[in-house]
Amino acid sequence: MEDIKKIRNFSIIAHIDHGKSTLADRLIQECGALQDREMKEQVLDNMDIERERGITIKAQTVRLKYRHDDGETYTLNLIDTPGHVDFSYEVSRSLSACEGSLLIVDSSQGVEAQTLANVYQAIDADHEIVTVLNKIDLPASEPERIKKQIDEVIGLPGEEAIEVSAKTGAGIKSVLSSLVEKLPPPQGKIDNQLKAMLIDSWFDPYLGILILVRIVDGKLFKGQKIRFMSTGSSYTVDSLGIFTPKILNVESMGPGEIGFFTASVKTVADCNVGDTITDDKKPTNSMLDGFKPSIPVVFCGLFPTDSADFSDLKDALEKLSLNDSSFSFEAETSAALGFGFRCGFLGLLHMEIIRERLTREFNLELISTAPSVVYEIKKVNGEIVKLHNPADLPDANNLDHIQEPWITATIFVPDQYLGSVLTLCTERRGEQVDLSYVGTRAMLVYKLPLNEVVFDFYDRLKSVSSGYASFDYQFDKYRLGDLVKVSILVNGDQVDALAMITNKDHAEKRGRAICLKLKELIPRQLFKVALQAAIGSKVIARETISAVRKDVTAKCYGGDISRKRKLLEKQKAGKKKMRQFGQVEIPQNAFFEALKI
């Protein structure tokens, strides 16, 4: 067990691309936790997707041994946190397991939207903060200007920031000694009843379900009977371990320590993030505060391309949810797409990642519908319903009102792009809260309906600012909306998977745009196909796909048959990418692409 006075627990927080994972790598290397030959870039990003996209999705932990100038050896527990806005809840759970944070700011780019969002969370969690200016080796680096920024924008003492280059290794030693000197050791008594916070849990194919905990009070040891306080279920601890970052088994853990245990837990449903774990025989009577569970804010339908794959999709979703308790799924039936699942995600990136993992790791071909937010519906009879699927919106005469979620968005953007970003926000029904300047960059605060952000706001923002704008948001509140359901009809039949809820003033424009897009996406058929957008029974837009005019082999005799039949086979395979809807064939990607307008 570790001496609590020599433990320092810290999270790393930063905006995407400010060098968080590289700096973590450097700290690991400096403490000699891995031999040079074992280092691969971004050790902590485990998943292929993480390494490919250069983002961290799951928080990772590592225990480092650091020999300080005072001659003592300290234990540093590092928790790497995701940088993307979708995963801010992961940040909050990492923060609650630590006493301090290492804030990284790119010395050439300065403070960005996520820097701010994350640092405020850390301050809220009463963290001591060690600020680091990274990438000082770059010619564009301006440490003095950025230090001033940190002073002015964040309100932290900029002059104390440590100048570092994770790339060359400059300044890494000062980071380690600052962590020891500035961060407080954890509190907690080993003689108290066991109180451990469940930080995360995931499924490992060799070890089963691993549960990551931070011991607050008492002692966790092998063979101990423990209890999850929120569910009351109890288990016996099979093994304990820490990440160095290699797995190292230990016999017990005391206050302030971070590590995992296994206890033959069968379902992740038992592992509520933020739960308090205690000794089954000598339980504590006070639970830890825990933290807000993550709530899915974006929903979309996922359907197997081949309906025979339904149960495979179900298995895959269950397996994924073992590693990621933050997404939800429930069975859904669509007239157009058959049996599938309505899935909830933390944001668009989260959705993309899950979809990509289903395709990549489980080899499933999927059709997804366009994402939608959660509306709050009040029916005439007073009943309040959370609406996850636009197709389920009750009839107008049953409907009292619809509320939609709004967010508070913070956007940092260089001066020259301000105009186009303002236009974008206005188009998306944004309300300006604040506009201030940080040097030559504007900091915008806007209230925006999530509905307008969910689909392609981030892409558009990046494109109108040539990639320079940064963006972060927090849920604000539900507000009454002037919203309508726009149905899409193909040859007179409603396609449930294409229905959407939109602001009334935008309905006609969006309806027209969808019809146009569908006209591009749906190939010509044997007959004319009418595409309509409608609110209730009122048609607001219309397009026509004309019939196919030529699809025939002019010459076909005895020598041509084999070749012709093989061609037919090939074309048939292509047809698998189509859905038969009524008499019309609709390509599977249309259900997603059509609403991307």
Place this chain on the structure above:
Amino acid sequence: MNKLGIYIHWPYCISKCPYCDFNSHKIQNYDPNEWLSAYENQIKYFKEYLVSQNLKNIKLSSIFFGGGTPSLMPPKLVEKVLLFINKLFNFDKNIEITLESNPTNLELNKISDFKSAGVNRVSLGVQGLNDTDLKYLGRLHNASETFIVLDLMQKIINNISVDLIYALSCQNLEIWNHELQTFLKNFSIKHLSAYQLVIEKGTKFYHLFNRGELKTVSDNLYKEFYFSTKNILKDNKFDQYEISNFSKPNFFSKHNTIYWKSDNWIGIGPGAISRIWNNKKERIEFENFKKPETWLKNCLQNKINLKKILTINLDASEQEILMMGLRLNEGVDLNKLQHRTFLNNDAMLHIQKQGIINIRKNKLMINENYFNVHDYIVRKIIDNYLSS
């Protein structure tokens, strides 16, 4: 499936046309006796196969000399091949013996000899009705020579079929209509094959097209070309019996109908393909070596080899029957599709309701107004859709 035809491939041409993807080669020195022996050996090979399948008494309905340019063959060679076939097979009394020919004076001079050899039908590669179109298609003859040859040839052989290629980017629809009408007025044609130009892989046109140096007509214009051609032929008392084939009553091509009705045929010569129903009611495909030298060398041995012999599986076989049969105006006999598990009944019902396909007297046919989308319909019918 009780008809039998023989196809004989002659692979040589004076020059290769830019649109042609057939197994044809520029003519070179050859020994007619070698070719005769090779043809005979392969005919014998198939005769033995038919006997082994209890088909020795099957009557021969047609013989077709195709190519290449079989009118370049010495008439003696044609005669000896026909004599040999006659020794081994029972000819139907109305047997159709077709020879493909270029419309030039060279052929005109040989036509009587071909006739005395037994040829009773000529398929004439007219292709274009004016010099611009002929030049575009890379043909060596001009229009006036063609018309003179046709006129004189008709006096010797009554049953002449004319091949035309249309819907060229150099053509104007009104002018084409007028030319076709004039042509039909001036010549009493018994049979006409009218093909829209198709850019086939591996042809000179294909390369030009890919480099953007050759234009094709739009799908819209294509459709107009197709239906106006079809109507003009109808007005001139032609029956359209297949997507691209038109005939005066009783002058339809017996040989080609064997393909469309999925009967039996034997393919002799380089690259030729045979399909025969064996005694287990399985369809067997035979494929000859494609290169003339390879095929020739092989067929001069005592025991000859084929490039490939395979049994076509039941599904594929019935799909072929459907695909080929739907090319005919009369449609496909549903009795020939006993298995038909690949048919999509829902899709069929949908398009039947719209009058795109019809079922009459147990025959399934495509409404002729939809011949321009035949392939699309076939795919639709045999597709296993993901049902919703």
